[in-house]
Amino acid sequence: AQSVTQPDARVTVSEGASLQLRCKYSYSGTPYLFWYVQYPRQGLQLLLKYYSGDPVVQGVNGFEAEFIKSNSSFHLRKASVHWSDSAVYFCAVSARNTGNYKYVFGAGTRLKVIA
Amino acid sequence: GALVYQYPRRTICKSGTSMRMECQAVGFQATSVAWYRQSPQKTFELIALSTVNSAIKYEQNFTQEKFPISHPNLSFSSMTVLNAYLEDRGLYLCGARESGTEVFFGKGTRLTVV
Numbered sequence: 001a002q003s004v005t006q007p008d009a010r011v012t013v014s015e016g017a018s019l020q021l022r023c024k025y026s027y028s029g030t031p032y033l034f035w036y037v038q039y040p041r042q043g044l045q046l047l048l049k050y051y052s053g054d055p056v057v058q059g060v061n062g063f064e065a066e067f068i069k070s071n072s073s074f075h076l077r078k079a080s081v082h083w084s085d086s087a088v089y090f091c092a093v094s095a096r097n098t099g100n101y102k103y104v105f106g107a108g109t110r111l112k113v114i115a
Numbered sequence: 116g117a118l119v120y121q122y123p124r125r126t127i128c129k130s131g132t133s134m135r136m137e138c139q140a141v142g143f144q145a146t147s148v149a150w151y152r153q154s155p156q157k158t159f160e161l162i163a164l165s166t167v168n169s170a171i172k173y174e175q176n177f178t179q180e181k182f183p184i185s186h187p188n189l190s191f192s193s194m195t196v197l198n199a200y201l202e203d204r205g206l207y208l209c210g211a212r213e214s215g216t217e218v219f220f221g222k223g224t225r226l227t228v229v
Binding site: 036041042043044046049090094102103104105106107108 | 121149151157158159161164206208210217218220221222223225
């Protein structure tokens with residue numbers, strides 16, 4: 001079974017600073033990986049996804065993530081954060097075997113961007 | 116494009132009563148539908164996976180008796196929270212997919228139990 005660990009429950013960064021939100025997964029094969037964002041009292045919005053190929057994937061609003069298989073990681077990065085990036089970010093993993101597309105979500109990281 | 120609508124967006128029910136929520140897929144065929152719950156300050160837990168023409172698979176801690184799901188066609192699914200209590204409050208998310216891997220999520224139904 002797959003699992004996801006987001007070790008940082010809360011992260012605070014200054015506006016304009018760079019950002020890295022950590023995600024580590026556990027899965028015996030090569031997974032599908034996702035980052036979602038949840039704004040206050042909203043559902044989930046997909047930021048980016050990794051299926052195969054280039055391990056660095058670009059997402060919306062300047063976000064990117066890098067799949068490092070040897071480290072079982074899929075950290076999210078942004079070069080310069082904006083106050084509107086304040087939200088909760090969820091990393092998710094899905095198994096590749098056909099018929100089992102169950103998403104397993106991490107606990108989430110609450111990002112606060114300060115002036 | 117592929118969209119998933121959930122309604123109602125917000126609902127309040129009295130403790131011990133039941134509440135039905137719906138999920139509509141637009142622009143694609145929802146072959147499989149997953150229902151998740153996000154309890155306050157927590158992550159998303161999978162309740163069950165429903166695939167058309169197959170049995171619905173419930174995760175541990177969730178049962179058909181408590182969360183009956185209907186998935187009658189390729190564009191619609193509903194789930195009822197029976198006999199709702201305080202611990203059932205939260206955001207209920209529907210995720211649907213056609214044949215690929217990507218799941219499209221709705222914006223959720225937020226359930227408050229009073």
